[in-house]
Amino acid sequence: MRQSWRYPLHHDPGERWTYGDATALLGELIAHKTGQSIEAYMRQNIFDPLQMSDTGFSLNKAQTCNLVTLHHRDEQGFKQKPNPDEIVEKGFGDGGLISTASDYAKFMRVFLNKGRSDLGKPILRPDLILEMGKNHIGDVELRRQISADPVSAKDFPQGAGVDRWGLGFQIAAQKRPHMRPVGSLSWGGLFNTKFWIDPQNEIAAVLLMQYLPFDDEAHIRVLNAFETGIYQSLVC
Known part of the structure; x- marks a missing residue:
């Protein structure tokens, strides 16, 4: 459990909008309810059904060759942060996912296809999309x-x-x-x-x-x- 979840709320729910890690908590709830890791759950219910083969929380040595290097921009220009040889992450509901534009487009099109993949496979209920x-x-x-x-x-x-x-x-x-x-x-x-x-x-x-x-x-x-x-x- 994240330490931040032990802190008091800034305000009552519905009082105002504040950026936070609620989606991470949602991921923990899904993992607790299903008995799966968040990556296993997402792979079973999202990545594999949508054929998002280049999406996940971890990369092996071969896959990291295709990872765009992170840069930091300041007044002097861009500074490169070299990629690690491998990326092995537990996975969270609010970040850390690695993907490609083409894979992510498959996910976005679910919301244009009323909850279905490009091949017509149901991913989300139409009423939930709305x-x-x-x-x-x-x-x-x-x-x-x-x-x-x-x-x-x-x-x-x-x-x-x-x-x-x-x-x-x-x-x-x-x-x-x-x-x-x-x-x-x-x-x-x-x-x-x-x-x-x-x-x-x-x-x-x-x-x-x-x-x-x-x-x-x-x-x-x-x-x-x-x-x-x-x-x-x-x-x-």
């Missing part, structure tokens, strides 16, 4: 989270003060020209890995940059250019 995309915090807004370590991450998320939260997703709540429409789902990972799912236009996109700090100005510029380029290219 529930995950609903606002579950009412009039509470996503609050900007002030970074405790600006070297690793800047303040986040984009959309703070406007967007809402579903079951695991940030929900776009503001109409912006040439950007994802209201109701689109999104989130991201620490190494500037961002995705969004747009059910209205049946679009899913992922951007994997593999560097720190999270949400710095350069990353946001690239993300915005990537997104606007996609929507400007749509044929009406």
Whole structure:
């Protein structure tokens, strides 16, 4: 059990939105309920059914050759952090997963296919897909989270003060020209890995940059250019 789970809550549930490790706790609950590790459960129920063969929490020596090296960006430029020979992780509900853009696209398309894989295999119930995309915090807004370590991450998320939260997703709540429409789902990972799912236009996109700090100005510029380029290219 994580030490942070022993601490008092910052506020009562539903009072305001705060970034935390609730998804890690959910992973522990799944492991406890099923008697499986979180990786074994996800492989059985998500990775294998979706044929996500390049996704997992661990990499052997052969697989690490394909892993993009992590970099850290500062005023002098990029500094490389060499990859280890192997990556062996227990796996958590809130991070540590290694994947590819093509594999992750298979996962995102489940939300465009009403809970089914590209081959029609059921992964999630259609009613659960709809529930995950609903606002579950009412009039509470996503609050900007002030970074405790600006070297690793800047303040986040984009959309703070406007967007809402579903079951695991940030929900776009503001109409912006040439950007994802209201109701689109999104989130991201620490190494500037961002995705969004747009059910209205049946679009899913992922951007994997593999560097720190999270949400710095350069990353946001690239993300915005990537997104606007996609929507400007749509044929009406």
